[in-house]
Amino acid sequence: MKITDIRFGMLRVPLKTPFKTALRTVDKVEDIVVMVHTDDGRVGYGEAPATAVITGDTHGSIVDAIRHYIAPRLIGQDIADLNRVTKLIQDTMEKNTSAKAAVEIAVYDLWGQLYGAPLYKLLGGGDPVISTDITISVDYIDKMVADSVAAVERGFESLKIKVGKDIGVDIERVRAIYAAVEDRALLRLDANQGWTAKEAVYALHALEDAGVRLELVEQPVKARDLEGMRYVTERVHTPIMADESVFGPAEVMDLIRMRAADIINIKLMKTGGISNAIRIADIAGLYGIDCMIGCMLETSISVAAAVHVAVAKSDVITKVDLDGPSLCSYDPVEGGVHFNESEISISDAPGLGIRAIHGLEPI
Numbered sequence: 001m002k003i004t005d006i007r008f009g010m011l012r013v014p015l016k017t018p019f020k021t022a023l024r025t026v027d028k029v030e031d032i033v034v035m036v037h038t039d040d041g042r043v044g045y046g047e048a049p050a051t052a053v054i055t056g057d058t059h060g061s062i063v064d065a066i067r068h069y070i071a072p073r074l075i076g077q078d079i080a081d082l083n084r085v086t087k088l089i090q091d092t093m094e095k096n097t098s099a100k101a102a103v104e105i106a107v108y109d110l111w112g113q114l115y116g117a118p119l120y121k122l123l124g125g126g127d128p129v130i131s132t133d134i135t136i137s138v139d140y141i142d143k144m145v146a147d148s149v150a151a152v153e154r155g156f157e158s159l160k161i162k163v164g165k166d167i168g169v170d171i172e173r174v175r176a177i178y179a180a181v182e183d184r185a186l187l188r189l190d191a192n193q194g195w196t197a198k199e200a201v202y203a204l205h206a207l208e209d210a211g212v213r214l215e216l217v218e219q220p221v222k223a224r225d226l227e228g229m230r231y232v233t234e235r236v237h238t239p240i241m242a243d244e245s246v247f248g249p250a251e252v253m254d255l256i257r258m259r260a261a262d263i264i265n266i267k268l269m270k271t272g273g274i275s276n277a278i279r280i281a282d283i284a285g286l287y288g289i290d291c292m293i294g295c296m297l298e299t300s301i302s303v304a305a306a307v308h309v310a311v312a313k314s315d316v317i318t319k320v321d322l323d324g325p326s327l328c329s330y331d332p333v334e335g336g337v338h339f340n341e342s343e344i345s346i347s348d349a350p351g352l353g354i355r356a357i358h359g360l361e362p363i
């Protein structure tokens with residue numbers, strides 16, 4: 001099964017409600033879809049969001065990286081040589097992790113199709129049903145409480161509360177949500193780099209002293225402030241998770257050596273795809289460190305790939321933040337992984353199982 005062509009489409013899907021973090025407000029998914037064609041008429045699908053504020057990737061840079069750098073190296077390559085193909089993708093250029101991820105996801109989709117098995121089975125197997133949390137956007141306190149209660153009533157047992165805007169209001173936000181849902185859901189906070197290290201310690205001590213139990217706090221300080229991450233991790237009981245601070249395996253090893261966080265958030269758009277996501281899970285596993293698998297604003301194309309990884313590496317990936325499809329107002333994908341509120345299930349279809357994508361605009 002040899003690669004003959006790589007084509008693109010633009011996918012725009014409105015969100016159910018605006019997605020608001022300390023870094024940005026977004027009201028629709030606008031992602032590049034990548035279709036890798038083979039000489040036996042098969043198509044593998046991948047997707048890349050332009051999360052410039054986190055990865056540095058834009059729509060233009062994603063298409064350019066694939067069209068002018070990655071694709072020329074991949075045409076003619078055999079999908080059966082998976083490790084060779086993924087190395088070619090990763091070694092093509094520095095950074096550009098979302099572009100690499102989209103192509104790798106499509107290649108792994110084809111690899112599953114080649115062997116007629118769902119991807120997670122080829123990655124090691126596992127229970128093909130998992131649960132995700134859902135994000136509660138940062139907003140007025142009353143709105144966040146109402147959104148949290150509504151999410152619990154929809155069956156979500158884990159809420160990812162966005163904070164990082166104003167430390168005093170953030171403490172009140174979390175206290176109010178905790179009071180409203182206390183025994184019915186686990187709370188995870190994500191400050192998206194919005195606090196200083198001292199603010200984070202102050203806020204988390206205030207919440208711990210008030211009896212608010214948090215499962216974890218994600219990326220309290222600036223991405224490059226690893227010393228700040230360590231400062232917070234050393235001083236609070238609440239587990240601290242690194243997100244924007246770590247992209248690939250080498251950064252994860254640095255973070256582990258520094259003891260700068262307790263948990264690692266793996267996202268395919270940061271790792272450059274599945275091969276490095278697996279490497280990170282294996283490294284974390286060696287050190288007894290748990291991982292979350294997360295997503296950007298992505299539809300069920302690329303999130304499906306993350307679901308397959310989560311299932312196959314569930315010994316290390318114990319936390320799931322794959323709510324992108326749940327935030328979308330509809331699912332543009334036919335086939336693939338099934339997203340039903342908090343429950344995500346994989347069918348027996350080969351690869352990612354995607355049969356068609358509706359609403360693709362030409363690029």
Ligand SMILES: C[C@H](N)C(=O)N[C@H](CCC(=O)O)C(=O)O
Pocket residue numbers: 021023024051135160190192243294295296297321322323324
């Ligand atoms: C969508 C997911 N639950 C999430 O919150 N991801 C963010 C970044 C998403 C973005 O800004 O596109 C995160 O974990 O920081």
Ligand SMILES: [Mg+2]
Pocket residue numbers: 190192218219243244265
């Ligand atoms: Mg995050």
